[in-house]
Amino acid sequence: MTATGKGAATRDSIVDRAYALASSSGLESLSIGPLAQAVGMSKSGVFAHFGSREDLQLAVLDAAGQRFLAHVLLPALKVRRGLPRLRAIMAAWFDWARQTAGGCVLLAAANEYDDRPGVLRDRVQQHEIRWRSDLARAVQLAVDSGELLSDTDPMQVAFELYGLALVVHHDAGLTGLEAAVERGQRALDRLMHSYSPNS
Amino acid sequence: MTATGKGAATRDSIVDRAYALASSSGLESLSIGPLAQAVGMSKSGVFAHFGSREDLQLAVLDAAGQRFLAHVLLPALKVRRGLPRLRAIMAAWFDWARQTAGGCVLLAAANEYDDRPGVLRDRVQQHEIRWRSDLARAVQLAVDSGELLSDTDPMQVAFELYGLALVVHHDAGLTGLEAAVERGQRALDRLMHSYSPNS
Numbered sequence: 088m089t090a091t092g093k094g095a096a097t098r099d100s101i102v103d104r105a106y107a108l109a110s111s112s113g114l115e116s117l118s119i120g121p122l123a124q125a126v127g128m129s130k131s132g133v134f135a136h137f138g139s140r141e142d143l144q145l146a147v148l149d150a151a152g153q154r155f156l157a158h159v160l161l162p163a164l165k166v167r168r169g170l171p172r173l174r175a176i177m178a179a180w181f182d183w184a185r186q187t188a189g190g191c192v193l194l195a196a197a198n199e200y201d202d203r204p205g206v207l208r209d210r211v212q213q214h215e216i217r218w219r220s221d222l223a224r225a226v227q228l229a230v231d232s233g234e235l236l237s238d239t240d241p242m243q244v245a246f247e248l249y250g251l252a253l254v255v256h257h258d259a260g261l262t263g264l265e266a267a268v269e270r271g272q273r274a275l276d277r278l279m280h281s282y283s284p285n286s
Numbered sequence: 287m288t289a290t291g292k293g294a295a296t297r298d299s300i301v302d303r304a305y306a307l308a309s310s311s312g313l314e315s316l317s318i319g320p321l322a323q324a325v326g327m328s329k330s331g332v333f334a335h336f337g338s339r340e341d342l343q344l345a346v347l348d349a350a351g352q353r354f355l356a357h358v359l360l361p362a363l364k365v366r367r368g369l370p371r372l373r374a375i376m377a378a379w380f381d382w383a384r385q386t387a388g389g390c391v392l393l394a395a396a397n398e399y400d401d402r403p404g405v406l407r408d409r410v411q412q413h414e415i416r417w418r419s420d421l422a423r424a425v426q427l428a429v430d431s432g433e434l435l436s437d438t439d440p441m442q443v444a445f446e447l448y449g450l451a452l453v454v455h456h457d458a459g460l461t462g463l464e465a466a467v468e469r470g471q472r473a474l475d476r477l478m479h480s481y482s483p484n485s
Contacts, residue, residue, distance in 0.1 A: 190397060198389060198397075201459025215460055246453060246469045247476075253456060254449030260400025261414055270445045277446075281480040 098136045098146075101126055105147045106154075109192045114144050114207070115199050145210055151192040152214045158186055160221060169232035170279065173225050173248075177275055180252045181268045184259045191256070219245050235282045247278055297335045297345075300325055304346045305353075310388030313343050313395050313406070344409055350391035351413045357385055359420060368431035369478065372424050372447075376474055379451045380467045383458045390455070418444050434481045446477055 104126050109117055119140055123133045137143040163175035183191065193214060200208040223241035226248075230239050251271050258267035303325050308316055318339055322332045336342040362374035382390065392413060399407040422440035425447075429438050450470050457466035 190401075195397070197456065197459060198394070202388065212460060243469060243472060246457065247450075247473045249456070250449035250453030250473070251446075253452040254445060257396065257448070257452060258445065260396060261411060270442060273442060274446045274449070277480055281476055 094136070101128075101133060101136055101143075102146050102150050105143060106150050106192060109144075109147050109151075109195075110187060110190055113199055114147060114192065114196050117144055117147065119143070141206060144207055147192065148196060148207070148210050148214065151196075152217075154186070155183065155191075155193060155218070156221075159183055163225075168228040170229050170234045173229050173279075174275070176222070176225055177248060177251070177271075181255045181264075181271050183252075184256045184264055194253075194256075219249070222248060233284065235279075236284050239282050244278075244282060248275075251275060251278070293335070300327075300332060300335055300342075301345050301349050304342060305349050305391060306388075308343075308346050308350075308391045308394075309386060312398055313346060313391065314398050316343060316346065318342070340405060343406055346391065347395060347406070347409050347413065350395075351416075353385070354382065354390075354392060354417070355420075358382055362424075367427040369428050369433045372428050372478075373474070375421070375424055376447060376450070376470075380454045380463075380470050382451075383455045383463050393452075393455075418448070421447060432483065434478075435483050438481050443477075443481060447474075450474060450477070 101122070105117055105122055108122065108125070117140065119130050119133050119137075122143075123130045126133070133143075137146065159176060159179045162179060163172050166172045166175040193211070196207070196211045197215060200211050219242070222245040226235065226239065226241040226244045229235045230237060230241065235244070251274050255264075255267045255271035258270065261267075300321070304316055304321055307321065307324070316339065318329050318332050318336075321342075322329045325332070332342075336345065358375060358378045361378060362371050365371045365374040392410070395406070395410045396414060399410050418441070421444040425434065425438065425440040425443045428434045429436060429440065434443075450473050454463075454466045454470035457469065460466075
């Protein structure tokens with residue numbers, strides 16, 4: 088392995104560990120000292136990869152965004168455009184709670200930073216805006232295929248789908264994920280039906 | 287004021303302050319030392335009102351539940367049963383984001399404790415279950431009045447309404463509360479319509 092390759096691998100393993108810590112305690116509670124200890128490095132070793140705590144937090148946010156897209160969006164892109172793809176996205180999104188044992192880093196960060204202006208809040212918003220527009224695009228494709236009504240507002244549907252994912256994840260902690268996903272699926276069916284030309 | 291009355295007033299003012307702290311940093315980060323300082327008391331003075339940090343956290347949770355019900359449910363009970371009351375509940379719930387500057391203590395606690403068994407998690411769940419059943423009862427009244435379809439599952443509708451409140455509050459941090467409430471109202475209209483006998 089080249090020196091650069093080894094450096095990148097070390098950086099990745101620091102981010103992995105930081106991501107796990109952020110999942111259970113939030114991004115704001117990340118600090119270089121305990122993290123260095125957890126990965127068996129000196130603080131200056133960690134600082135060699137991240138100039139500051141904020142740089143590390145940004146890297147963890149980006150890693151969370153990548154994992155989310157890899158689990159929720161990418162597999163669905165192989166499914167036919169329109170309702171099948173939209174349903175594949177929602178099924179994977181409901182299932183996302185299973186991938187994020189301690190909690191979703193992105194969602195927790197949205198709550199942590201929404202009232203704290205700064206680069207972290209900006210980055211959280213970038214991820215949110217991008218995801219909402221990916222979702223709206225998937226809705227638009229179902230409009231284009233004639234499976235949803237032509238006057239459907241894709242951003243409105245994306246908003247409603249987001250609400251379903253939030254309540255499924257919320258209820259997973261209350262009733263267990265399976266019961267919550269079942270309710271989420273029923274709500275999704277009704278939502279799709281009410282935007283359908285055949286309703 | 288009697289000695290007991292004074293004690294209760296002091297207890298209330300400690301809970302008020304603790305509630306404000308928990309709104310911005312969560313229930314788990316509450317600690318007696320900084321709280322005592324914030325209310326200008328000694329630690330033992332605070333401990334005289336709450337036997338433990340956990341007792342204090344439970345008192346803050348209960349205060350959050352009371353404030354929530356006072357803002358969201360009680361005013362709606364003066365509105366006619368059925369859809370008007372359900373709409374009044376939802377309008378006040380959407381507006382709840384305005385009452386909870388730093389974030390909703392109950393919602394944050396649901397995320398903080400859902401994977402930590404103990405008395406705090408149990409109390410959070412009691413509040414959640416009670417609120418969900420209050421909401422389902424308001425839905426049932428709209429079924430009874432014939433404004434919603436007779437085969438409506440009130441718990442399913444309560445689940446979907448919960449999702450709308452979550453996404454409105456989530457988006458308030460992204461697009462501002464007004465735009466989020468507007469989307470929430472449109473989603474609510476569609477949801478009501480799709481459960482309506484006239485749809």
